Amino acid sequence: MEELLRQTQERWFVFLEKLEVRMGEMCNAAIPELKAIFKEDQDPYKRAHGRMLAGLLGQLRRMQDQANEVKEDKILGLIYSSGVFTSNDFREACFNRHYAFEKRCHDYTSLLREAAGQQDLEAFYQEQLASFALIKDQFTCKQCGGKIAISKMFFIATYVTCLYCQTQNTFMPSSGAQMVLHNARSLAEQRTAHLLKIYEERQPKDPALYQQYLRAMFDQWNQITPDMEEENEKFYLRLLKDNSINHL
């Protein structure tokens, strides 16, 4: 029995090590690709990057499945079949090795998820502001051809009235401007991430710090999309209320 346990443990260790080596090879080869795809992908939702990442994470999960199946069959199977004859050393060594393998999977998962970094929403927003500055005086009335100055950045189709003939025109924002609305909260969160970090790192949790973060985040959000301020503030009050309940 001792010899069987020794051999099984050795094979288990070798098996997991091989999986870890393969995992390392796959991730190390993929990370530069992930970064490049994220950078080059013109799709604002970065779907090509998302699909590649999902595929890699799927392969990591398959390796975890492989390890779990072998653990169930060969390690637990041996423990159950030999009953009291299995030493605690065998059990502990095999479980600890599997724990280390799982931790490695977790680390590689984080590495892949974080490889591309965050989308620079600030740069995108500034680009859209600059683009808007260029086109805001180029809109003309469909009826009389008079110039219509667009007073501010609109994010959805909006009626604008011609000052000369009072005709109602429809201003269609660019797809970039529409994305500003879509990204507004994320950009506000990026701008105030340092305040959230302070709240998250403080132990015990301090509700005042969360409120400070939330107010700052909504101030930024309102600054990016001023037309949404009224609605945003209603949402802010709801989050504040939810948060006070959670901190009771």
Next chain:
Amino acid sequence: MSNNPLLEPIHGISLEDYSAACAKLGSGLSEEAIAKVLGVELPVWQEANLLWPERMKQDQTYEIMTLFGQYFAQAGQHPKFSNAVNGGAEDAGYTAQIKADKDFYQELEVARNVAYEYGLDGAQWIADKYGITLGDFQIAASKWNTQIHAEIQADFQEYTQKQDAYNAKYRQMFASAQGGNVADDITF
């Protein structure tokens, strides 16, 4: 009838209208076509489209979200939209099947998720292979979710066995199509 003031229509667009419109957007109807069916101009639709999600965010009771799901699942019966897509034709083929056959929906839901795990666009895979649009898939999801949830509560083991079988089937299928998994050659 609920007294929730957040359920008041926005520019004449009710929650039923909005939910059906979202379902049809998912099936490929354009925003311009949606606005036309609802009898409003594009800016009016877009503002309603902006404000209904805001109402959902404000609603602590989740009533709007719940009703949205119900109306979304019944989008095919919405009087304004029933004739707007496919000239009012009934669902056919797999699109009809996924709305009538819960097991078929559950299998395709697993297939879609496994496709994503193999780096594919799962929703697109369903559309290509079965001709089921994202909107119709979501309508089926809204229709079956409550029943599936009840079945999980009643018999969790049976549910997981079925899911495991679907997972195994599609993992094998997608892996074979890609020449296997990265570590298939590593054995105990």
